[in-house]
Amino acid sequence: xxxxxxxxxxxxxxxxxxxxxxxxxxxxxxxxxxxxxxxxxxxxxxxxxxxxxxxxxxxxxxxxxxxxxxxxxxxxxxxxxxxxxxxxxxxxxxxxxxxxxxxxxxxxxxxxxxxxxxxxxxxxxxxxxxxxxxxxxxxxxxxxxxxxxxxxxxxxxxxxxxxxxxxxxxxxxxxxxxxxxxxxxxxxxxxxxxxxxxxxxxxxxxxxxxxxxxxxxxxxxxxxxxxxxxxxxxxxxxxxxxxxxxxxxxxxxxxxxxxxxxxx
Amino acid sequence: xxxxxxxxxxxxxxxxxxxxxxxxxxxxxxxxxxxxxxxxxxxxxxxxxxxxxxxxxxxxxxxxxxxxxxxxxxxxxxxxxxxxxxxxxxxxxxxxxxxxxxxxxxxxxxxxxxxxxxxxxxxxxxxxxxxxxxxxxxxxxxxxxxxxxxxxxxxxxxxxxxxxxxxxxxxxxxxxxxxxxxxxxxxxxxxxxxxxxxxxxxxxxxxxxxxxxxxxxxxxxxxxxxxxxxxxxxxxxxxxxxxxxxxxxxxxxxxxxxxxxxxxxxxxxxxxxxxxxxxxxxxxxxxxxxxxxxxxxxxxxxxxxxxxxxxxxxxxxxxxxxxxxxxxxxxxxxxxxxxxxxxxxxxxxxxx
Numbered sequence: 001x002x003x004x005x006x007x008x009x010x011x012x013x014x015x016x017x018x019x020x021x022x023x024x025x026x027x028x029x030x031x032x033x034x035x036x037x038x039x040x041x042x043x044x045x046x047x048x049x050x051x052x053x054x055x056x057x058x059x060x061x062x063x064x065x066x067x068x069x070x071x072x073x074x075x076x077x078x079x080x081x082x083x084x085x086x087x088x089x090x091x092x093x094x095x096x097x098x099x100x101x102x103x104x105x106x107x108x109x110x111x112x113x114x115x116x117x118x119x120x121x122x123x124x125x126x127x128x129x130x131x132x133x134x135x136x137x138x139x140x141x142x143x144x145x146x147x148x149x150x151x152x153x154x155x156x157x158x159x160x161x162x163x164x165x166x167x168x169x170x171x172x173x174x175x176x177x178x179x180x181x182x183x184x185x186x187x188x189x190x191x192x193x194x195x196x197x198x199x200x201x202x203x204x205x206x207x208x209x210x211x212x213x214x215x216x217x218x219x220x221x222x223x224x225x226x227x228x229x230x231x232x233x234x235x236x237x238x239x240x241x242x243x244x245x246x247x248x249x250x251x252x253x254x255x256x257x258x259x260x261x262x263x264x
Numbered sequence: 265x266x267x268x269x270x271x272x273x274x275x276x277x278x279x280x281x282x283x284x285x286x287x288x289x290x291x292x293x294x295x296x297x298x299x300x301x302x303x304x305x306x307x308x309x310x311x312x313x314x315x316x317x318x319x320x321x322x323x324x325x326x327x328x329x330x331x332x333x334x335x336x337x338x339x340x341x342x343x344x345x346x347x348x349x350x351x352x353x354x355x356x357x358x359x360x361x362x363x364x365x366x367x368x369x370x371x372x373x374x375x376x377x378x379x380x381x382x383x384x385x386x387x388x389x390x391x392x393x394x395x396x397x398x399x400x401x402x403x404x405x406x407x408x409x410x411x412x413x414x415x416x417x418x419x420x421x422x423x424x425x426x427x428x429x430x431x432x433x434x435x436x437x438x439x440x441x442x443x444x445x446x447x448x449x450x451x452x453x454x455x456x457x458x459x460x461x462x463x464x465x466x467x468x469x470x471x472x473x474x475x476x477x478x479x480x481x482x483x484x485x486x487x488x489x490x491x492x493x494x495x496x497x498x499x500x501x502x503x504x505x506x507x508x509x510x511x512x513x514x515x516x517x518x519x520x521x522x523x524x525x526x527x528x529x530x531x532x533x534x535x536x537x538x539x540x541x542x543x544x545x546x547x548x549x550x551x552x553x554x555x556x557x558x559x560x561x562x563x564x565x566x567x568x569x570x571x572x573x574x575x576x577x578x579x580x581x582x583x584x585x586x587x588x589x590x591x592x593x594x595x596x597x598x599x600x601x602x603x604x605x606x607x608x609x610x611x612x613x614x615x616x
Contacts, residue, residue, distance in 0.1 A: 160349035163316055164407075166336040167343040168363035168414060178362075182353040 023238065030231035042228035046236065051218055059206075059215035062130070063199035066137040067192045070145045073138060075188065078149045079180055082158045096146040099139055104204035111136055112208065123209075133209050137199050144194035152187025153180075189248050197241060265328065267292035267450055268313070268418055273322030275308050282308045284474045286322070290452070295444055297453045297461035300471035301497070306454045307422055309471075313452060314420050315339050326417055342411030346423040348403040350395040356406050357382070357391040363414035381409035384443055401432040408440065412447065419444070419451045425460065437464055458498045462486065470494045492616050495543055502585040503541040509615055516615065518542055519581030523558045524610035541616050546575070546588040548612035551598070557607040564602045578606060 033041035046052050081089050099107070115122040115132055122128035161183070165175045181188070206214035212221065219237070223230040266289035275283040283305040290296050298306035311317040313324055315336035323332040331339050350359050360381050364374045382388045385405040395403055404424055411419060421440070425433040441464050444451050455461050461468050462482040470477040470485060470493070478485060478494045489495035496503075506516040506523065514527035525542060553559060565584065566577035574597060576587045587606065589595070598604055 156352065157347050157349060160345045160347050161351065163314075163336070164343065164345060164349035164351075164410075165362070166316075167314060167339075167341060167420075168410070169337045169340070169366045170362075171337060174366055179351055179353075183351070185353075 023235075026231045027235050030228055030235055033228040042226075042232040043236075045226075046222075046229055046232050051212070055213060055215040055218040056200075058210075058213050059200050062133055062137065062214070063196045065134045066141065066199050067195050069134055069138045070141060070195055071188055071192070074142070074145045074149050074191075075181065075184065076176060078146060078153055079158065079176070082150075082153045083162060093146075093150075096142045099142055104140065104202075105208075107136060107140070108205045108208045111205075129209055133205065133214075136205050136209070137195070137202065140202070140205065141195040141198050144198065145191035148187045148191030148194070149184060152184040155187075156183050193244055193248055196244060200240070201237070265325075266290055267294075267327055268452075269325040270309070270313065271323050271325070273309065273312060273319045273324065275305070275312060275317060276320045281474050283312070283319075286476060288469060288476070288479065290450060292450055293448045295441070295451045295453065295464060295466045297455055297465040297468045298471055299455055299458060299461040299468050299498070300477075301456055303473075304471040305474040306456075306469075306471050310420050310422055310452055310454045313418065314341055314343050340414065340417050342414060342416030342419045344404070344407050344411050344419070344421045344424045346426050348395070348400070348407045348427075350403055350407055350410070352395055355392050355394055356387065356398070359395070359406055360410045360413050362410065367414070377413050381413050384412070384446070385409045385439075399432075400428050401436055404428065404436060405439070408443065412443070412449070417450070419449050421451065421453045423454055423456070425455075425457075433460075440464065462498070468498075470498065472497070492543075495616070500546050500586055500588075502544050502546060502583070503616065504544070504580060504583040504585060506540050506542045506615070509540045511615070514610065516540065516542065518558075518560060521560055523560070523613075525613045525615055526611045527614075537616065542613050543616045544585075544608055544613040546586040548608045549578075549585075549587040549589075550607050551589070551604055552607065553605055554607040557609050558613075559605060559607045562604055562606050564598045564600055564604055567597060567600060569597070578604060580606065 028038075030042050031038040031040065033039060033045070077092070081092055111132060112123060114120065115128075116124070122132045158180070161179055162175055165179050170178070200215055201219070202214075203216040203220055207217040207220070211217060219233055222233055268288075268290040270286055270288045270290075273283060273286040274281070286305075286309055288296070298309060300306050308317060312319050313326075315331070315334060315338075319332060323330055325331070326339070326341075351362065354362065357378050361374045361378045364377060369377075378391070379388075382391055385408060387402060387405060387409075390398060390402065390406075395406070398406065404427075408421075408424070424440070425436055428436065437460055440453075453461070453464060462485070465482055467479060467481055468485050469479050472493045478490050480488070485494060485498050489498065489501075492503075495501045504518055506518050509516040511527050514525050516523055516525065523542065550557075560580055562578040562580040562585070564576055565579050566575075568575040569591075572591055574589045574591050574595070576589070576598065577584050578587050579585075
């Protein structure tokens with residue numbers, strides 16, 4: 001028994017080292033921008049770099065639009081497939097996996113080829129290019145959003161809930177927005193989070209469509225040119241990810257607490 | 265014209281006939297059960313009344329209005345599901361008030377109706393709980409209140425008690441009947457449980473393989489089944505092979521002995537098959553000699569003591585028959601292998 005406990009702790013320790021060591025080393029390295037002194041200089045440089053805030057802001061906005069488009073596209077589709085077209089489920093699942101199979105570079109060249117000529121001249125304007133970027137990301141992140149939402153739908157009795165709402169007089173919009181969406185909140189949130197993380201760090205599509213305007217290409221460029229800043233950016237990206245995760249946890253818990261509290 | 269009329273309704277799913285030529289007139293305030301084994305078309309029929317399935321042919325007329333092709337949300341029909349189907353994101357009160365909210369009823373009126381409904385199902389203290397915080401029985405009561413809150417023209421219940429345990433089932437079925445009678449609401453109840461159907465209904469429709477087998481009051485269905493299916497599906501039925509059937513005199517030979525049977529309904533309703541059998545319920549038997557009753561000899565093969573009832577299997581000729589006796593404290597139970605004399609009245613048996 002004692003032996004077992006020892007080995008359990010040993011493996012946990014080893015695992016923790018495996019995950020934390022690179023992170024700690026990167027962090028320590030990021031503090032060495034000034035010779036022989038530990039300092040936050042590289043962080044200062046990053047935060048005072050206009051490009052950092054500008055590209056991050058741009059990518060965040062693109063991510064938000066991607067999430068909205070994705071939700072409006074995926075939730076009704078996945079719902080309808082569960083409700084009325086279960087025989088199409090396997091095919092749709094396969095289609096949503098395609099972005100994993102087709103390399104981003106193929107996707108972006110295809111998009112540029114189709115949408116820069118007649119009858120679509122999307123790449124001729126900034127707004128058009130940005131819209132194309134959002135559309136491309138909605139496709140790229142389809143597997144995450146579809147899988148999350150589909151799993152969420154699997155956890156509720158979609159058919160009975162729909163029929164119950166219908167018999168009570170609800171129309172399709174009411175059913176979707178008052179019954180289906182609220183019960184998929186956690187599933188949509190996890191899909192949204194994965195979409196956000198993907199969009200923020202995505203390089204290939206962004207660099208071909210909008211170049212240095214997006215955060216992904218900025219990260220890459222910094223990594224190539226500024227050694228210490230690259231490390232601090234890595235740490236910042238990690239912190240951002242953790243912050244998003246924390247926010248979602250908080251949002252989930254806060255929501256259910258307030259729902260319960262509001263009930264009294 | 266009746267309140268709800270289902271006329272010549274059929275439903276075919278991809279070549280498979282689920283319901284065929286269903287005809288039923290239901291009066292206002294009536295409680296009708298559709299009873300049958302799974303796959304007999306009872307739920308499909310109910311769903312066609314609710315609007316979740318469209319009939320392949322025939323029509324459904326409710327209160328003078330043809331609703332056959334109306335969408336479910338425009339029928340004002342309340343539905344209770346086996347799986348409760350409460351909205352997990354809403355409290356009990358919000359669930360009950362949902363239908364009224366959809367109808368844009370003023371908030372004050374919704375609150376009043378919700379309170380009334382909560383009183384009706386005795387869950388006043390649980391108004392602000394979420395469905396997951398309630399037991400199965402409580403959830404189904406909420407589902408019932410939610411269906412009733414919109415003051416539906418018809419209440420449809422699709423095996424509402426099947427997911428509950430036996431004790432709750434009995435309690436809740438009494439509650440459903442009480443509420444139905446209080447509100448005087450026309451109700452269709454789908455079940456495969458004969459006890460539920462017999463104890464709740466004004467009338468029962470027994471269904472098998474998409475057909476209506478018989479429609480009648482619970483006592484008609486049990487005591488005067490018109491088909492072999494009804495006779496054996498509702499309650500237990502012994503079928504003993506007999507010879508020399510004389511329908512006019514009401515006599516036949518069972519294991520060589522002359523037996524009298526009820527022949528009053530024989531000619532009008534029942535066809536006698538090529539291999540005639542004497543039909544009799546287990547509870548009609550008694551032990552011992554008796555005057556003016558049929559008397560046969562048999563041998564006890566199984567004795568099961570069930571509390572209020574003692575169930576025996578007695579071999580009479582080639583047939584093994586079920587015999588149910590009411591338990592009495594002083595009763596001496598026969599033993600396996602005993603030869604016994606069994607009697608039963610002529611009016612309790614018929615030929616199939």
